[in-house]
Amino acid sequence: MWKSRLFTPGPTPVPDEILLEMAKPLIHHRTPQFRKILAECFNGLKELFQTKEDVMILTSSGTGAMEAAISNLLSPGEKCLVVEGGKFGERFREIAVAYGAGVTTLPVEWGKSATPSEIEAALKKEPDIKVVFTTLCETSTGTHTDVKGIGEIIRHRPDTLLAVDGISSLGAVECRTDEWGVDVMISASQKAFMLPPGLAFISLSPKAWEKSAKTKTPRYYFDLSAYRKAAAKEDTPYTPALTLIIGLAGVLKMLKTEGIENVWKRHYLLAEATRQAVKALGLQLLAEHPSNAVTAVRAPEEIDAEALTKALRDSSGITFAGGQGKLKGKIFRIAHLGWVDQYEILQAIAALELQLLKMGYALQPGAGVGAAEKVFLE
Template structure:
């Protein structure tokens, strides 16, 4: 017997019912049958994005959505502010450079959120900056950046866009696109959306659409204006990823039924429970000041090889967590709260971590983290 549990920050578990929906016989994409599905998915995606704007559904993973925002919104030579506080912040800069934009970097210490004052200072110093590129949740460091505060700096200006990678934030915690005046939001299917990887969802503000008209970076496959035009006819410019769109409609229905506020609360509860466990176990959180509710990262106790720990958790305990990325490789472990994950998945993750730490000689008291988490997880059952 080999029961497994997936608690890494993407891909995340897919509900069995959604998997079976996607396994239904293939249908053609230029038919009223598929258009109905596609139209419903695109409509419910607006609810998820908390926007009245169209949400474009692209056959690519999240990075393709990020590239789409760069190439559809900017022109070579445009100055953009890159909030680089981890692997994905860095990616904003790399994509920008690839297309000839001029990134102004704010390098943020890993584990910290960007300071709004630093963003303001750079914007004041460089009034020709045309876009702020930031993660809502920087998955590599489990940090949440202060998007609402940054939006107050950008939304007054006509010539400045706020472009938010919401790949591990949309459907996790509030990121009300219209209310905050965010100009571009991106997410991917394999995070809070509980689907296999292969879809990117992108929505743009009116201000962004206006800037898109003047943008000169070349793009063909990722053509947001063309997709919007097709979306009006409930179709796509090129062949859509049919089975994943079928799954998307299904999960969006589920999210709507649970209610976005409850979805956010669930993620928050699992995150708080896990943070309480980390504290109870005397471990150091990697994002002490501004943790995201998408995943909780912690430093592995001295003397324990993080690579071996995560491998043993996966191959022996059957519990897939994530290790650290880049400079945190082997030093960090991350427990995700994303998507189709609930109380007892979180209990399993913490229990497994405690047991594996003991196996590798770290002196943590088994059950102590679990108990601390339970205190918070119980909230859901005592309303």
């Protein structure tokens, strides 16, 4: 017998009280009762995004908000720069190409991150770039990007916007949308928000709203001006995913009680314990600048990472994520994202140790757990 435990970078575990709240009989969405819940969500999202602007709630997974960013901000033929250091940078490029934008890619070796000076050089070469797309945590490689530094480069350019995919990291790692000069910030429900998949969130700066009013790309369901107009009346333009929004109000309250800076600290501690544990087992991290949302670990030469994650899932109910794209079979990823505490990290590391031992990898039993405990003690 074992219990099922998720250590994947989405979906992530949902707190029991939130599941129970979402299991209550439905209410109607055009009612004062629901408007009150929606108003709480809009306020809580502003705090989490660290923005004064509206954060709009879309009924879609995170990719829907990525698509909304592109269709609202780029007219066909307009240029954008996409930082591509993994699966999700790739996705921004694919969407931009699908919408007929002119795409310049800034290729980044998987596991590394783009630097502000690389962005600056790319913008110097092509000053007519309208939007720079980057990813706060490139989930496929567990890599953190210096969005603050990139914001410093872009905020002084009147005709260039910075759009950030914070889908796997907003609510887990420090992220200050307004202060850092982020024009478009995107996230989704199934990661640090501790909810099931189905909601995406997006905020636009005044500069981005101005650009969106001039953008000629046809759009309807993801025309963000409709969401903004409705939000001003504590409403949504279409039938919202009521159940998830009721859950959202609950998790935002939990996060507010913990305090956003404490939430970031908790994720740092969980991530640091995971990093020290895998290093103590003689394993290597993939990321040069690891994110506190997810840790990508290179599998030992002799072990196939896919076989390792499958065996863990089948024999202990512990689910890690495998590698994506060209990293398939080479890495596994341990997420410490959302509703996760120190004891769960110790369980994950203990299960990893046992599985590696079963697969013939030589390690000192308890070495990883001990290293993680040391971080928690300090």
